[in-house]
Amino acid sequence: MSSDESNGVIEMKEGIANAGFEDGQDGDAGADIYEEVVEPGAAHPQPYAGMPKEVLLLYSGQARYRLPREILFWLTVLSTLALVVVTATVIALSPRCLSWWQASPVYQVYPRSFQDSDNDGIGDLKGIQSRLDHFEYLNVKAVWISPFFKSPMKDFGYDVEDFREIDPIFGTMEDFENLLAAMHDQGLKLIMDFIPNHTSDQHEWFKLSRNRTEPYTDYFIWHDCQNTSLGTVPPNNWVSVFGNSAWQYDAERQQCYLHQFLKEQPELNFRHPDVRREITDVIRFWLEKGVDGLRIDAAKHILEAKHLRDEPQVNPEQPPENVTAYWQLHHDYTTTQLGTHEIIQEWRAVMDEYSREPGRYRFLMTDSYDGGEIEKSMMYYGTPLVKEADFPFNFYLVELLDAMSGNGAFSLVNTWLSNMPKGRWPNWVIGNHDMTRLSSRAGKAYVNVLNMLLLTLPGTPSTYYGEEIGMENVNVTESEIQDPLGKFNVSMNRDPGRSPMQWSSDDNASFSKNKTWLPVHPDYKTVNVETQKNASWSTLRQYRALSLLRTAEPPLHRGWMCLVWSDNNTFAFLRELDGFPAAFLVVLNFGAAATVDLSSALPGVPPQLRLRMSTHHPGSGQLVSLGQVRTETGEGLVLEYAAGHPVHSHPAFQDQCYVSEKACYLSTMGILHSNC
Known part of the structure; x- marks a missing residue:
């Protein structure tokens, strides 16, 4: 162009x-x-x-270009198919992940005594929120809070006036919602104490029931009784847990109502369908709020026999008029009645409705101390086909505190594990708000070894506030008693184990600036969180180290447990996981200093073990001979060794080893599988 x-x-x-x-x-x-x-x-x-x-x-189209292209295409197809197959296989063979209530200790907060935010001397919800970092320090993810419902406080919150309101002593509903949101933001779960068995006599339902307003007339257990100038003649010989007759005459209704606890705590009638609906609606109310779990208080008392027959006396020769104490009767008609488990199964079904959202499993546990009839506790686990509680509270270890010995620990642990239904999850409790603190009951020398026992056994440990620093019972004079039960019977006073949490050596242990509802223990200058955080191997730092160890080592939180030794002084057990390169021998001293030879008792375990932790000194890494394991009084050892042939597969240990859910470790991929 x-x-x-x-x-x-x-x-x-x-x-x-x-x-x-x-x-x-x-x-x-x-x-x-x-x-x-x-x-x-x-x-x-x-x-x-x-x-x-x-x-x-x-x-x-030429072969030198076409063939590489086709080869790459089919390699991609085959690789994708192989990846799908491997992924499906891993998913199919993987054991169920531990839920939050299995992976962490449960820490009990008694709200009156944890932290006071408004300086009225009584702990509250804002106070708990201000101390959430303490749970993070302890590596605790599950927090159980004792009752904070609106209440006349005749039994410090276990007498509920309104199931949908917060008592002003503890704050407002907004305070609760803020606490729950803050806990969730920090990865914490909140378990509420729930008291369905009874209400306060100030509850609106009871007020309407006593004047026969429908539909509330039969919301409680009413029965005709004789009331004369000489006193009330009750319908039968049933006795309250707190002593004396379980029946109280009501002048307005001119009948007696049943109370298995204080007379201010009338029993709900769970044979009435409207009562069951009302309580289920209350559960839904709190689950809608976002609560992660419930502890069902006094579960075994929910139903009573309809026939109202006298309960048999423990001593048939005792004059009936002298039967005034709870332990003097066999409680065949007032506990664990037919239909009780059906009610709890209904509540479990409601919890499951709210567990469908991923990561939001709603946990359920029952408080149902069986008094030695362990088969009754085991029923709360449910059946293979019908779920009930995730676990019933296990109070058996409490008995160890009254008679410390290696044989005693062995027996109590074995009692629970050998009776527990296959595949269920154990739990362990040593103290709570109704008990003497373990430091005062067992002695200071045994606090650390008891915490080691809790945190190395299989299952979920429960820790009562203050036990992580070794708090002791406080001395409460008769004029200072706050506990309603203690005012009724000084020997049953529960105040000593409920003293304010000891945070620092400042005034009132930093629980409150002005006053405290119970005296602070005089040892708070040295026994407190702040001081023990800075001490080299304090009770607090040991508790934290054990909690972290439990999380870090799969054999400790989901592996086999084998009972291997006990004598008057020493209790020993193994924790191992098939395929995992390390296993642990836990040796605990509950008596006098002792040396034990475990070489013959543990075939296949190496003769030298490495010290991972001792309650008596912070050192680790030293070699310990299996033939000469030395422990001092109250000392606990966690010993690590290279795992070989699993001990649980040895014929001699077939009846001494337990696991809730089998899992094996595949070292080449660093994953767990269930094809064991």
């Missing part, structure tokens, strides 16, 4: 020919391409950037 500047005419000239260019003519993309692009006998055009599709197709 050129331009003639003189006349402005543009003249078209012939361009350069390109043999690889096709001028939009119709043609075959097959064999004719070659003929159109290249003259017969001419050489193939060389590939070049921007080549048209005809040249590209000319080369892509």
Whole structure:
């Protein structure tokens, strides 16, 4: 193309020919391409950037280009299929992940005594929120809070006036919602104490029931009784847990109502369908709020026999009029009645409705101390087909505190594990708000070894506030008693184990700035959280180290447990996981200093073990001979060794080893599987 500047005419000239260019003519993309692009006998055009599709197709069909492409395609297909198969296999063989209530200790907060935020001397919900970092320090993820419902406080919250309101002593519903949100933000779960068995006599339901307002007339257990100037003649000989008759005459209704606890705590009638509906609605109310779990208080008392017969006396020769104490009767008609488990199964079904959201499992535990009839406790686990509680509270270890010995620990642990239904999850409790603190009951020398026992046994340990620093019972004079039960019977006073939490050596142990509802223990200057955080191997730092160890080592939180030794002084057990390279021998001293030879008792365990932790000194890594394991009074050892042939598979240990859910470790991939 050129331009003639003189006349402005543009003249078209012939361009350069390109043999690889096709001028939009119709043609075959097959064999004719070659003929159109290249003259017969001419050489193939060389590939070049921007080549048209005809040249590209000319080369892509050649074997040297086609075969690698097909090989890569089929390799991709096969790799994808293999990945799908491997993923499906891993999922199918993987054991169920531990839920939050299995992976962490449960820490009990008694709200009156944990932290006071408004300086009225009584702990509250805002106070708990201000101390959430303490749970993080302890590596605790589950917090159980004792009752904070609106209440006249005749039994410090276990007498509920309104199930849907917060008592002003503890704060407001907004305070509760803020606490729950803050806990969830920090990865913590909140378990509420729930008291369905009875209400306060100030509850609206009871007020309407006593004047026979429908539909509340039969919401409680009412029965005709004789009331004279000489006193009330009750319908039968049933005795309250707190002593004396379980029946109280009501002048307004002119009948007696049943109370298995204080007379201010009338029993709900769970044979009335409206009562069951009302309590289920209350459960839904708190689950809607976002509560993560419930502890069902006094579960075994929910139903009573309809026939109201006298309960048999423990001593048949005792004059009936002298039977005034709870332990003087066999409680065949007031505990664990037919239908009790059906009610709890209904509540479990409600909890499951709210557990469908991933990561929001709603936990249920029952308080149902069986007084030595362990088969009754085990029933609260449910059946293989019908779920009930995730676990019933296990109070058996409490008995160890009154008679410390290795044989005693062995027996109590074995009692629970050998009776527990297959595949269920154990739990362990040593103290709570109704008991003497373990430091005062067992002695200071045994606090650390008892915490080690709790945190190395299989299952979920429960820790009462203050036990992580070794708090002791406080001395409460008769004039200082706050506990309603203690006012009724000084010998049953529970105040000593409920003293304010000891946070620091400042005034009132930093629980409150002005006053405290119970005296602070005089040892708070040295026994407190702040001081023990800075001490080299304090009770607090040991508790934290054990909690972290339990989380870090799979054999400790989900492996086998084998009972291997006990004598008057020493209790020893193994924790191991099939395929995992390390296993642990836990040796605990509950008596006098002792040396034990475990070499013959543990076939296949190496003769030298490495000290992972001792309650008596912070050192670790030292070698300990299996033939000479030395423990001082109250000392606990966690010893680690290279796992070989699993001890639980040895014939001699077939009846001494327990696991809730089998799992094996695949070291090549670093994963767990269930194909054991």
